[in-house]
Amino acid sequence: MSIRFRGRALFCLPILLLAGLTATPTPAGAAGANAVSAADFLNSLGVNSAISGRGESLSKTIDCAKYLGIRWFRSGTEGDIPLQDLIALHKETGARLSWGLLSGGSDIPKLIQTAKPLAAAGALLALEGPNEPNNWGVTYQGEAGGKNLTWVPVAKLQSGLYKAVKSDPVLKKYPVWSISENGAETDNVGLQFLAIPKGAGAVMPDGAKYADFANVHNYIYHPNSPGLADNKTWNAADPTQTCKVDGLYGEYGLTWGRHFPGYSEADLISLPRVTTETGCMIDGPVTEEIHARNLLSMYLDQFKRGWSYTAVYLLRDRVDEAGNQQFGFYKPDYSPRKAAVYLHNLTAILADNGAARKPGKLGYAIPDEPATVHDLLLQKSGGAWELIVWGEQIEGASSVTVHLGGVYGLVKVYDPTVGADPVLTYHQINAVPLTLSDHPLIVEIPASRHA
Known part of the structure; x- marks a missing residue:
């Protein structure tokens, strides 16, 4: 490596999560996105x-x-x-x-x-x-x-x-x-x-x-x-x-x-x-x-x-x-x-070691997504969607709502800075609120609605 790449950084704020979700309509015109294989x-x-x-x-x-x-x-x-x-x-x-x-x-x-x-x-x-x-x-x-x-x-x-x-x-x-x-x-x-x-x-x-x-x-x-x-x-x-x-x-x-x-x-x-x-x-x-x-x-x-x-x-x-x-x-x-x-x-x-499959399209939307918030839609071989949403904000936090494009029976939210188990679980829901600062959350959505 070359030493000319060395640099320094400052502290980042921890993430906050919102609870108490109520279902909200999917925004009109949400086109969704094609997934990439996990x-x-x-x-x-x-x-x-x-x-x-x-x-x-x-x-x-x-x-x-x-x-x-x-x-x-x-x-x-x-x-x-x-x-x-x-x-x-x-x-x-x-x-x-x-x-x-x-x-x-x-x-x-x-x-x-x-x-x-x-x-x-x-x-x-x-x-x-x-x-x-x-x-x-x-x-x-x-x-x-x-x-x-x-x-x-x-x-x-x-x-x-x-x-x-x-x-x-x-x-x-x-x-x-x-x-x-x-x-x-x-x-x-x-x-x-x-x-x-x-x-x-x-x-x-x-x-x-x-x-x-x-x-x-x-x-x-x-x-x-x-x-x-x-x-x-x-x-x-x-x-x-x-x-x-x-x-x-x-x-x-x-x-x-x-x-x-x-x-x-x-x-x-x-x-x-x-x-x-x-x-x-x-x-x-x-x-x-x-x-x-x-x-x-x-x-x-x-x-x-x-x-x-x-x-x-x-x-x-x-x-x-x-x-x-x-x-x-x-x-x-x-x-x-x-x-x-x-x-x-x-x-x-x-983790996904299953047989390759052509990823599909999920009709999700994140209205008014801040410039410091990014998202990546993955799909596992079994069909489950893994929507990764991450923030890159050094002060404060940004709240967003992920609209799923339909009602899903079981939606899980993971925080890799906490562990590999869900930090939140929702039932019969069509939107998930997230508050992001400086690391990713993963929203796991089942392959089919109501599942």
């Missing part, structure tokens, strides 16, 4: 970890993954983690791996060779280019690049990786994720594109292909946005230039280093993208509680705003990298922080 959201939840290296324990990593409900790990050839450990992690937890060159790596044949056993075991998710060449640099085909040097070697490396994957009969079906921190390129080698379009004016030729997905490290706090604010994690996930942290726009819209033009904002909205590092550090006024609530909202914001996969830095605090950095879900002794407990509760509430 499994798709759960599959987006990832984490960075050395798994069984750098003082980490495979058995503990497996335990942590099971508890958190993590579905993928970012890993790679750096550190030479035994492949049998990675396959064991997948077999025990179901989690898959993005497999990359990581910091300073440039050995494409080794990446391809080691990826194949992972693919054969069903453990491979994607292949990734080098990590932050602005910080680590690379040497490819005898030429040094990245950092403050030319980035032509970085571009050739990523292009070579893409060609190697797509020409391999086993690996060609897997997506390639681009390098991270391409916005730092010193010369316009076109890494701000997945494939260089005609007339881009890049050093590399038009049509050069780098990746299937953009790859960003959009840490929540940044020198351009250092303190806690309303919609802090929502804004960090923004794909447009409104984002003040190191986001998609600064990497693929207008590069933050030399301002080379990339995609238009309209194109960025739908650009396939992943985040291989994000998170925040517990430090000073950033308490363990704030850290935990930030990470819950961050996972939700990322998915809601179009990020297919998101990996938090870090599963367990590093002790071999400038001391205890305090980013982790777990402390160095593997004791869980509040972030671990809250994520466990969220994934336990949403």
Whole structure:
């Protein structure tokens, strides 16, 4: 990771819940929304970890993954983690791996060779280019690049990786994720594109292909946005230039280093993208509680705003990298922080391993939804709806009413900061009041009315 992402925050207020509900009519014109599979959201939840290296324990990593409900790990050839450990992690937890060159790596044949056993075991998710060449640099085909040097070697490396994957009969079906921190390129080698379009004016030729997905490290706090604010994690996930942290726009819209033009904002909205590092550090006024609530909202914001996969830095605090950095879900002794407990509760509430089904549409509405309140409609394989509504407000609270579009026999409300059991249960109801400040609530609605 790069230290330029570190930031600070202030205290958030706890949530309040309203009781004493009376049924109210559904607002006229409520169009509802199409749901997304609960499994798709759960599959987006990832984490960075050395798994069984750098003082980490495979058995503990497996335990942590099971508890958190993590579905993928970012890993790679750096550190030479035994492949049998990675396959064991997948077999025990179901989690898959993005497999990359990581910091300073440039050995494409080794990446391809080691990826194949992972693919054969069903453990491979994607292949990734080098990590932050602005910080680590690379040497490819005898030429040094990245950092403050030319980035032509970085571009050739990523292009070579893409060609190697797509020409391999086993690996060609897997997506390639681009390098991270391409916005730092010193010369316009076109890494701000997945494939260089005609007339881009890049050093590399038009049509050069780098990746299937953009790859960003959009840490929540940044020198351009250092303190806690309303919609802090929502804004960090923004794909447009409104984002003040190191986001998609600064990497693929207008590069933050030399301002080379990339995609238009309209194109960025739908650009396939992943985040291989994000998170925040517990430090000073950033308490363990704030850290935990930030990470819950961050996972939700990322998915809601179009990020297919998101990996938090870090599963367990590093002790071999400038001391205890305090980013982790777990402390160095593997004791869980509040972030671990809250994520466990969220994934336990949403848990769904049933057969995939096409999600349906629910006619709910949240009239006058404040700018700091967001919602995401999921559906489980059994048909139950999980409507997640979360606030990102640092002072006060906002009250909203969720109109369900009909009367339902049993509606449950969950608060992952309290536990995995319902905090409220309603019978024969068509609207649910919520008061939100700084974390999510889940409204569980049965598959059919009156159920």
